[in-house]
Amino acid sequence: MKLSNITSEALIFLDQEWRTKEEVFDGLIDALYKQEVLDDPSEFKKAVLERETISETGLEKGFAIPHGKSKTVRKAAFAFARLNSPIPDWKSIDPTNKVQYIFLLAIPEAEAGSTHLELLAELSKRLLHEDFITAITKTRTVPEFLVALDKETIDNTEGEYTRKIVAITACAAGIAHTYMAAEALELAGKELGIQVIVEKQGANGIENRITPEILKGAEAVIFATDIAAKDKHRFKGLPYIQRRVAEPLRSGKEMIETVLSKPDGHVKDEDDSSVSPDEGKSSFLSQIYRGILTGISYMLPVIVAGGLMIGIAQLGAAAFGLEKVIGEPKFATDSNQLIVIFHYLGLYGNMIMKFMYPVFGAFLAYSIADRPGLAPGFISGAFAAGLHYTFWGTEGGIPSGFLGVLILATIAGFVAKFLNEKIHLHKNLQAMKPMFIIPGVTVLVIFLVNFYFVDPVFGQLNLWLQDLIIQNKDASAVVLSTIIACLTAFDLGGPVNKAAGAIAIGLAADHIFPLTARVLAIVIPPIGIGLATVLDKYIVRRRVFDENLRVAGTTSIFLGFIAIGEGAIPFMLQNPLITIPLNMIGASLGAVTAVSLGAVQWLPLPAIWGWPLVENFWAYAIGLIVGIGFITFSNIFVRYALIKRKENKTK
Known part of the structure; x- marks a missing residue:
């Protein structure tokens, strides 16, 4: 070129x-x-x-x-x-x-x-x-x-190769540093008379893949990566060193000499020992955070796909003048085939959403423990989604939701990692470790933690929240609206949200207190945080959300208008200490504003097509704007401040 x-x-x-x-x-x-x-x-x-x-x-x-x-x-x-x-x-x-x-x-x-x-x-x-x-x-x-x-570079180091090693380079962005590290290793190898064949794992995928044929005769492998290298198992038995991607630019020759004379160890199957010094020293919290980011990236397509199916079903129902077609058995045998399709499409979307936490849990644990963590992490997510209650026929079971999957999948990842690193078997029995011992022991640990801690804790939390609302049902409209809105916005469709919903609907059915606060608190968080991903570049002149969350934000806005709060869950999983309080405050501000101005909604219709049924819609709209505005701008400014503080620390 x-x-x-x-x-x-x-x-x-x-x-x-x-x-x-x-x-x-x-x-x-x-x-x-x-x-x-x-x-x-x-x-x-x-x-x-x-x-x-x-x-x-x-x-x-x-x-x-x-x-x-x-x-x-x-x-x-x-x-x-x-x-x-x-x-x-x-x-x-x-x-x-x-x-x-x-x-x-x-x-x-x-x-x-x-x-x-x-x-x-x-x-x-x-x-x-x-x-x-x-x-x-x-x-x-x-x-x-x-x-x-355009002047061709002159290579004065070309000569006969007496030895061969292989290497993988990969940086966080997968662009410049990946290629520079590769070139630096190749040049250093030429000076030493050692052939260095480099595979680049960059933004364009794997380039110059190291095949079994290329590996023949290779004496060692260098991992110059800032992220986990893919398919390390190919190099089983080879001496290796693990360094940062920038290291070859400063000491390429020293790295080659080190891997041939004093390697960090030998690559084992399933990457048992191929842990970089940086990874080994990384803090417990940093490993969890990387796992959360990994889980979110794989979970997003599940949320988008499930939300889209539910959205189509609900929009289709609205076109026929129906409040909803999901969960109403009579629509499964309706004479209108379109209504039947919308009914099952909605159920299909709900089914897809059930796999949101299993997929997240699988890849959170995978990020910590590699392949040994994948199955236990998936099972952890199944517990968090409440699938065990479905299979066990337990009625009234309370799914632990996002807090449950964070706890269980993190434990699954670290238990699997510990077992993988500490258990050493005779070579004739090695297959038992990844196929039997690690998954067996890890899922047993997950079962016990869920049975004795996660499910009971969230069960008690649910009962406490129900009592909180019941005890305050005669309180002022502002106090009761605040409680209902906070609990509804807390976990976006999780057990706390559902507990608040059950009580709020019961109060409305008895005509004690309307559902205004409840329905507003369902739609305000997903729309508000979704708008933040769109407006940040205009408000603070830069992006404060990464690319994955910007995709999630667009989806969250759409899902918010059709009353699906789960679109905002990726934000909550990545930054719960920021997202949860802001959601609760924003939902409360919106609900209290609307209720104080006289908005009333007795029907459980939070989606946009239920808004015309609200009494004093102008008050309802003002409440929406206040709540959404708070969540949008507070998320932008808080995240921007954190980014600036981090940048200032690195200067």
Whole structure:
């Protein structure tokens, strides 16, 4: 690939006086805009700044490769700046790096998996060659610079290989550092006369996969990764070392010599001992947090799919003037086939939602213990979803919900990990460990914890909440509305929510207290937090939610309007200490506002098609706006403050 084909003289700036990262971005982005690479420079700048929060774009020897992908980019291109004075506070993989040479890449969103990676890979690899660095740093004119871009790098280290090792590189973003580490190891190997074959596990999947044929004759394996490497079991028996992805850039030759003379250990089946020093020292809470993020990413499709099926069913029912078709047996045999389809489609969506916690639990435990944690984690989620009550025929059982799955799946992961690391069997009995001992012991532990702790605790909690509402049923409308709204918003469809719902519906059936607070508290949290994922970039000029949660946010808004609170569960699982209190406060503010202004809803119809049946809808609408607004803005500002505090600590 000719790098000069994706830039131009108007995009090259030599010997500039820009002194801050902000000035560099503004100057280069303005040039890209003037060359009609961008439609909206401000939108592209947001994408670049968002990328800066993921991981360092500064490299070493004065270089940085910031980049952004966005719909506003018309065609892939890059701009370059060479500064007269370096920028010392640019975050780099080399802490001593003072950035003076900046390549800013603009990538169309549609090309994020192709041109994006090819450009970064090519630039990253060339920046490890001294002749390329010299050429682009010493050129005096822009035409000379363009010629230097395409100058082939000279490899003076080629020689006969006497030995062979393999390696895997992977960084958090799966882009520049992955390729630079790979190139650094290969170059270091050539200098030592050792062939290093590197598999890159990046944003574009696995590249240059190490096959059994390639492994023949390999003496060792290097894992230069910031995330868990995939399929480590391929290297069973090989000596290995585990290092950070940036390490080869500083000490590639030392790493090769170390893995051949003083390895960390030997790779065992199921990755028993292939634990990096960083992973081994990581805190208990950090392991849980990584597990939660992993579980959320795999759980999201379940929520989206289930919510979509329920939404179609409920919208279909509304089209026929029905309040609902789900859970009404008479609709299963209705003469109108469409109503029958909507009925079963709704049941299908409910069935899919039942697997939300099992999938989350499986991958939370998998993140902690690898494959040995997968099955016990799934079973932990089944307990949390209350599937055991269904199979055991237990009526009135209370699912433990998101708190239950967090407790049980975390225990499952650490128990499976402990057993996998501590149990050592004769080679003829090794198959018993992953197939019999680990799953058998772990699920037994999960059963006992659930039987003696999780289910009883949540059962008592449910009874306490019922008593709380009953004892306050004669309290003022504000107090009772606050209690009902708080409990409804607490766990978004979980046992606490259901306990509040059972009591609130009973009070409404006896015409003691209307359902206004209850129905508002169902829809306010999912709509509010969903809007936060859309508005954050406009309110604080940056994204405060990661990509997975932005997808969840869009779904949450839709599900909120049809009264499905589960769309906001991923936010609660990732940051319960933030999300739960804000949900409860927002729901309470909205409910109290509406009730105080005179809104009344006696029917259990929280979805949008039930809103016309509310007495004094204007008051109801004001309550909605107050509650949704609080949750939206409080989530944005609280998360933004936490991000800024974290950034300030790293400076």
